[in-house]
Amino acid sequence: MTDMGGEQLAEAVAGSAAVLRGAAGRDWEGVKAGGLEWSCRQTAEHIAGCLLSYAGQLAGRPAEAYVPFDMVMEDGTDNAGVVDVIETMGALLASAVHTTPREVRAFHPYPFRSASREGFATMGVTEVLLHTHDIAEGLGLTYEPPAALCEAVLTRIFPHVRPGPDHWRTLLWATGRGELPGRAPLTKWLWSNNLVIDSERLTLQGVTPAAAADLRAGGAGGFEWIEGGPFEGTRDAAGMVLKAYEGGVHRPEWGMFVLVRREDGRAVGALGFHGAPDQEGRAEIGYDLAENARGHGYATEAVRALAAWALARDDVKLLYAAIERTNTPSQAVISRAGFRRVSEDVEQEAYELHGLDRSLELYSREG
Template identity: 65%
Template sequence: MRPINGDDVIEAVAGCTAALRQAVDRDWGAVRAGRLEWDCHATAVHVADDLIAYAANLAGRAQDGYVPFELTLDEGTDNAGLLHVIETTGALLAAAVRTAPPGVRAFHPYPFRSADAQGFAAMGIAEALLHTHDMAEGLGIGYEPPADLVASLLACLFPHVQPGPAPWPTLLWATGRGELPGRAPVTEWRWNNNLVIPAERVTLVGVRPAAADDLRLGGDGGFTWLDGGPYEGTREAASFLLKAYEAGVHRPEFGVFALVRHEDGRAVGGIGFHGIPDEDGRVEIGYDLVEGARGQGYATEALRTLADWALARADVGSLFATVERGNTASQAVVGRAGFVRVSEEGDTGEELAYELRR
């Protein structure tokens, strides 16, 4: 798996149109698209409409809803012309993705009201792959996209779904289009763009599994880091995130966040949770900064921001943090963020335990 980009959009659309050209002389309006209620013609128009809508929202920096327009075909457009429209709208989405500045986000409703360029690319790819499957099923033609593209798509938009034996059957199962041995049928689903939480001087940017994989292997995870790379705690947290994803227990909102500084777009540290809340609503939190960003209040700002976000949720009642006994700077951070020292299992040996309740 790897981060999704504009080239992947082109690849997905090319596979879509190549498959459908096998049946370009058929009456698509008379054939139902697989399990959908739409016919194949309406489904193909839907793919093109979504591709251009995603391109418009990203390029137009839409914030509160979709850019108010709709794709309409010229009267008499045949199937070949419709495939040309899909190719064109796919190229426009790829261009919007390639030219979007780092950090730019625009409106999309699921699940956190915004998506970045990678998210829009992945959603466009998902529309192309899944609806080509629907149309191919209805038209009785063969279609299967490249496994590496599907694996990257799953990691980007379905980080809450445990990878299966093969990517394509897993994606079809995850979207209610197929069965997977040992897993219950899916009747409702949504894809999952990464969460971002703005603070005063930094933004907490949710780390996706592909980025976590790169970070744990010594890469930059797609971020531009101050001092050339994250501190060791962020890499360790990334490895835990990847293990949770592979085990199917990762919940993206309780994962790892990179701290991206507003003034220059550089990542200055990482913060995140050590898992999901337990049955009592208790969840552990941790953080670190690169050396060049320490002593400037970034950790306190990020900790306060993430704590406020977490404690506003119904499933979180308290936050827990452990700090090395000799790390007086970090002890000051949790104190400024409102945590109080408690006598619990963490408050032994070389570590002190701190807690913040709702």
């Protein structure tokens, strides 16, 4: 899997600059940018400002707020000069992405209050693509970015959007800029950086559809794994994430997380949910570790952290895990994490009404 980074930013900015330079002699101040309230000039300056802001977040790495600065154009800067600034800010963000370690995260408000270098790169590309579209629409220009760039954006920060046959049209629909057959128009939209949950020795890093597709296909999903990883169960779980995404029912906080050691940034296993909580607030979890990571308490630590996060929410009342009767190590993990065997009556009901395999034992933990 290719991480979203400097090359994609350069491609997006180059495509934007080519279109905007061709119209630099036009009136950008007096024309609105597509469906926005901003003029084309304001929108172009906004592109540059976003790229600089994201570069600043990665450089300063604040945890709680935006770095308090802004970008100001010199008096007399013409439209061609604004394009120069967009190219320069794109290069700055690309450099910040390139020099930022993979595990670093910085503040971004939606939805989980942080983003990685890939997240900021993806948001930067998205700002360039969408607002170049807005300006082009206002000026009556033709603009369509590469499909691969649009797919990369959708599979990283629009995990809740069911993919369509045309990635550019899907991205426009997902951001309230167009229509798709069979889907209601959107008037509000938000993108979604991946969720990261911290524990003492690990970070539980949410897996994007892009990473899930790579893991399912035999890749590393963008993670650096210890020897022997990822385990086959991780690849199977990635397939579940991918299936949910393709069906338009994936919810990133109820998907899959890779367990990454703080000490060396290496992935040791995965865990996650089998879907969002049901109407009664119940959700199922599963987990596995690479063989070389077993015996160090990582699974117990991760399950405790995930359970604490989930049970602190109002929409979760109970977590459960179904474990093979012969898998005593996994039963020990789930027990140490605060789960207990359910009563025989509850287990029998699960067998009969919910199709629970009779070779499995049911454990639960309530909020």
